[in-house]
Amino acid sequence: MQARPxxxxxxxxxxxxxxxxxxxxxxxxxxxxxxxFLTYPLGLGVWLGFTDARIGREGIFVGLExxxxxxxxxxxxxxxxxxxxxxxxxxxxxxxxxxxxxLILNQHLPFKTFFRAIILxxxxxxxxxxxxxxxxxxxxxxxxxxxxxxxxxLISEPINFLGxxxxxxxxxxxxxxxxxxxxxxxxxxxxxxxxxxxxNEAAALDGATSWQRFTKITLPLLTPIIAxxxxxxxxxxxxxxxxxxxxxxxxxxNATHLMATLSFQRAIPGGQLxxxxxxxxAMIPFLLAAILFSFFGLQRRKWQQGGGD
Amino acid sequence: MATVKFRDVRKAFGQxxxxxxxxxxxxxxxxxxxxxxxxxxKSTLLRMLAGLEHITSGEIVIGDRVVNxxxxxxxxxxxxxxxxALYPHITVAENMGFSLMLKGASKSDIEAKVRxxxxxxxxxxxxxxxxxxxxxxxxxxxxxxxxxxxxxQVFLFDEPLSNLDAKLRVSMRSEIKNLHxxxxxxxxxxxxxxxxxxxxxxxxxxxxxxxxxxVGEPLELYDRPANLFVAGFIGSPAMNxxxxxxxxxxxxxxxxxxxxxxxxANAGTAKPGQKLICGIRPEAIHLRGDVALRVKVVEPTGSExxxxxxxxxxxxxxxxxxxxxxxxxxxLKVSIDPEAIHLFDAEGGQxxxx
Numbered sequence: 001m002q003a004r005p006x007x008x009x010x011x012x013x014x015x016x017x018x019x020x021x022x023x024x025x026x027x028x029x030x031x032x033x034x035x036x037f038l039t040y041p042l043g044l045g046v047w048l049g050f051t052d053a054r055i056g057r058e059g060i061f062v063g064l065e066x067x068x069x070x071x072x073x074x075x076x077x078x079x080x081x082x083x084x085x086x087x088x089x090x091x092x093x094x095x096x097x098x099x100x101x102x103l104i105l106n107q108h109l110p111f112k113t114f115f116r117a118i119i120l121x122x123x124x125x126x127x128x129x130x131x132x133x134x135x136x137x138x139x140x141x142x143x144x145x146x147x148x149x150x151x152x153x154l155i156s157e158p159i160n161f162l163g164x165x166x167x168x169x170x171x172x173x174x175x176x177x178x179x180x181x182x183x184x185x186x187x188x189x190x191x192x193x194x195x196x197x198x199x200n201e202a203a204a205l206d207g208a209t210s211w212q213r214f215t216k217i218t219l220p221l222l223t224p225i226i227a228x229x230x231x232x233x234x235x236x237x238x239x240x241x242x243x244x245x246x247x248x249x250x251x252x253x254n255a256t257h258l259m260a261t262l263s264f265q266r267a268i269p270g271g272q273l274x275x276x277x278x279x280x281x282a283m284i285p286f287l288l289a290a291i292l293f294s295f296f297g298l299q300r301r302k303w304q305q306g307g308g309d
Numbered sequence: 310m311a312t313v314k315f316r317d318v319r320k321a322f323g324q325x326x327x328x329x330x331x332x333x334x335x336x337x338x339x340x341x342x343x344x345x346x347x348x349x350x351k352s353t354l355l356r357m358l359a360g361l362e363h364i365t366s367g368e369i370v371i372g373d374r375v376v377n378x379x380x381x382x383x384x385x386x387x388x389x390x391x392x393x394a395l396y397p398h399i400t401v402a403e404n405m406g407f408s409l410m411l412k413g414a415s416k417s418d419i420e421a422k423v424r425x426x427x428x429x430x431x432x433x434x435x436x437x438x439x440x441x442x443x444x445x446x447x448x449x450x451x452x453x454x455x456x457x458x459x460x461x462q463v464f465l466f467d468e469p470l471s472n473l474d475a476k477l478r479v480s481m482r483s484e485i486k487n488l489h490x491x492x493x494x495x496x497x498x499x500x501x502x503x504x505x506x507x508x509x510x511x512x513x514x515x516x517x518x519x520x521x522x523x524v525g526e527p528l529e530l531y532d533r534p535a536n537l538f539v540a541g542f543i544g545s546p547a548m549n550x551x552x553x554x555x556x557x558x559x560x561x562x563x564x565x566x567x568x569x570x571x572x573x574a575n576a577g578t579a580k581p582g583q584k585l586i587c588g589i590r591p592e593a594i595h596l597r598g599d600v601a602l603r604v605k606v607v608e609p610t611g612s613e614x615x616x617x618x619x620x621x622x623x624x625x626x627x628x629x630x631x632x633x634x635x636x637x638x639x640x641l642k643v644s645i646d647p648e649a650i651h652l653f654d655a656e657g658g659q660x661x662x663x
Contacts, residue, residue: 198394201361206408206459207382216411220398303398303439 048277055271066278076279078254079262083286086173086258087237093177094233095226098184103214105185106192116189123182131246134175138162138247162248165255172256175243180236184229191225192218224304231294238286259283310337310495311372311385311462313358318367320353320519327353329519330367335512338493340486344506345516346542351499352467354516358497359388359465371462387456388465391472393448395440395455402427402436405454426457429488446477453488464489466498470505482508503543507531515539533651537658540588540651546615546626549589552655555581563587563650567621569600574647579654579661586658588651591615591628598644602627604635616641 015021049066053059070076105116122130137144138161146158161171195218203213241260244250250257250265257265259279267276313335320328328350335341343351356362358369360381368375376384395404403410405426406419414422427433430450440448449469456464466485470478486509489496500506506513507527515522515530515538522542523535534540540548553565555576563571563585571587579585602618602625609615609632616627618641627643635641652661 196392196394198390198392199396201359201381202388202390202394202455203396203407204361204381205359205386205388206455207411212411216407217396303441 045277046281048273049281051274053273053277055268055273059274062274066275067282069275070278070282075254075257076262076282079250079257079259079279080282082169082254082256083238083258083260083283085169086176086240086256087234090173090176090180090237091230091234093173094180094184094237095230097177098181098229099188099226101181101185102188102192103218105189116186119185120182122179123186127179127242128246130179131175131243134171134178134243135247138171163252165252168248168252168256172244172247175247176237176240179243180233183236184233187229188222188225191222191229194225195221227294227297231290231297234290235287238290239283310493312337312370313341313463313495313497314368314370315354315358316368316370318354318357318369319365320350320357320362321365326365327519328357328365331516331519331521333514333521333524335495335497338495340489340496340498340509340511341514342498342500342506342510342512343514343516344500344503344542345522347501348518349516350519351501351514351516355388355465355467355497355499358463359386360384385462386465387459387461387463388467389449389452389456389469391468393440393452393469393472395448395451397440399439400436401432401438401440401443401451401454404440404451405432405436405458407455408459422458422460423454426454429457429491430454445473446481449473449481450484453485457488457492462495464494464496466496468500469498470500471502478505485509504545507543513543515542517542533660534588535660537586537588537653540653540660544590546591546628548651549591549623549625551587551589551620551623551625552584553587554583554585555579557581561647563652565621565623567623569621571600571645571650572647573650573652573662575650575662576652577661577663579652584655585661586653586655588653589625589645590649591626593646593649594625594627594629594643595646596629596631596633596641596643598642600643600645602641602643604637604639604641606637607633607635 015025048059050061050063051059052062052065101119105112105119109115136142140160140163141158143158143161145161146155149155150158160167162168199217199221200213203217208216239260240258241264244256244258244261245264248256250261254262259282263276263279263283265276266272266279270276315331315333318328318331319326331350331354333341343354345351353362357364358371360376360379364377368377370376371384371386396407399407402423405423406414409419409422423436424433427436430453432447432450432454435443435447435451440451443451449472452469469485470481473481482505485498498505498509510527512524513527513530514524517538523530523539525533530539530543534543534548537550541550551565551571553563553569555573556562556564556570558581560576560581561573563573565571565587571589573587600620602616602620604616604618605624606617607614608617612630614629614631614633616629616633616635618625618627633641650662653659654661
């Protein structure tokens with residue numbers, strides 16, 4: 001007979017020997033990591049939003065004061081409007097162009113793999129780098145677009161891409177679309193390739209035109225993937241910061257200020273940590289709405305349920 | 310219903326020619342099976358008939374129309390795919406009525422056509438289900454139902470039973486044959502399984518390496534294979550092949566390489582001294598006789614006994630109706646029916662027996 005181990009041993013013994021104990025041990029590193037790098041910053045951000053902290057000065061709890069103040073701030077509401085406009089227009093364009101590209105790349109093209117690889121380039125290049133390139137393309141004097149159009153005789157003076165509020169909005173959206181298309185196109189291409197070729201052939205035999213094959217077969221079968229891809233795309237676009245910060249810093253007259261850039265602007269250069277945090281926290285309801293949308297969009301449809309293949 | 314004619318049809322993928330001139334005539338209402346090993350071009354031929362593959366050269370005629378340039382939907386054919394190709398996002402009823410829906414038929418018209426087809430196939434209680442919720446055999450039936458609703462000139466089947474288990478395959482086999490006898494629509498059926506071909510076809514087209522080896526009725530192919538390939542492909546267990554030649558001065562006697570003598574009733578155009586292959590069906594070997602076999606394996610199937618034995622170093626499969634008590638190593642005396650011996654030219658593989 002073995003003697004019962006002492007109490008201090010038994011906790012270690014339990015940890016090492018029971019399934020739950022061992023599971024807990026294995027989870028510990030990940031849990032610590034998540035707590036330190038996700039939960040703490042998020043919690044700190046939310047907390048700062050309820051304080052009047054500034055850089056170099058610890059804040060005191062002020063309740064909803066920051067939010068009440070923001071509620072009357074036209075610049076904040078302008079940034080909300082900008083963010084919505086930016087997200088909606090860019091996402092629609094990315095979806096339409098991305099789907100179109102995916103459909104083309106799904107055909108038998110010469111150099112197919114080459115084109116597929118090239119499509120990924122905008123996604124691979126660091127955002128700051130491509131933003132700098134766009135900064136030159138949109139330059140008010142040296143813009144290559146203006147140069148070409150002027151040489152063609154279509155315009156008489158350079159286009160003020162980033163100086164005019166409307167043009168600036170269109171310009172940053174165009175840059176964002178350029179950067180976001182690869183993600184949408186490649187993901188949808190992967191989705192397209194899960195649709196068996198024989199379904200299209202069967203539909204062709206059943207008398208479907210290519211447009212009917214697209215609307216009645218391809219699109220419905222692609223919806224689950226579209227829901228995932230577009231949710232991610234919307235989240236990325238809504239929280240975009242780098243492009244705007246490099247191209248316009250929110251100008252002209254705040255016309256391109258997104259919530260993310262405004263939050264940074266107020267918190268770091270402006271020093272009002274509390275207010276910046278409040279703006280960032282104000283993004284959460286919008287993001288939650290997007291996630292909920294995807295949650296319902298991602299629910300298995302009736303035809304996806306039931307026996308496996 | 311329509312006739313189908315292939316006239317010297319060729320297909321090349323890039324530089325590689327996979328069909329080297331296929332010519333076959335299919336009569337109205339016939340059930341024709343294209344059979345051959347994988348890669349023989351049978352599926353390609355079917356897909357060319359369906360319009361899913363371009364025809365490199367030659368002509369395909371359905372009814373009295375050359376269809377080479379017609380897109381699939383204008384050929385008036387329906388096809389059942391190997392993986393059924395059911396549209397997963399719509400119900401069984403919508404699957405079956407899909408072609409009518411595309412034509413813009415009214416709901417009641419679609420219903421009026423789908424229901425009888427569902428009744429023929431016993432699918433009535435499944436009409437509201439989605440394909441995912443069906444078993445393999447049910448999906449198979451829905452795929453056929455979708456074809457029936459179209460009421461096409463020609464039915465095409467591309468290995469429709471290969472995804473089913475063995476038992477279901479046998480019952481679906483007779484179901485498809487039954488359906489054909491009922492609808493009498495011209496049918497082209499592709500399979501690699503010679504038993505499916507034998508049991509279902511009015512006419513079998515045996516293909517191999519992109520050419521047609523033989524066209525004929527099932528029993529014709531079985532009784533008089535035109536060459537060594539057909540002889541070896543049709544029939545299960547496969548025909549026994551023994552090399553040798555006819556004895557000099559003794560036209561009715563085949564001598565194997567090892568000197569074993571086998572009487573041949575019908576030597577046809579075979580000449581003494583010519584290198585030959587002697588084909589013997591397993592069931593042409595009978596118990597009792599003067600040929601000595603060395604037993605290697607005995608496989609009782611219940612109704613028959615299969616014996617794998619050795620004849621002068623050549624493996625020989627025999628099928629006996631009798632139940633025999635023999636073990637490995639035993640000697641078995643058998644006779645070989647001289648009438649049932651096929652002689653083939655060892656060089657070209659052509660049949661020489663009349």
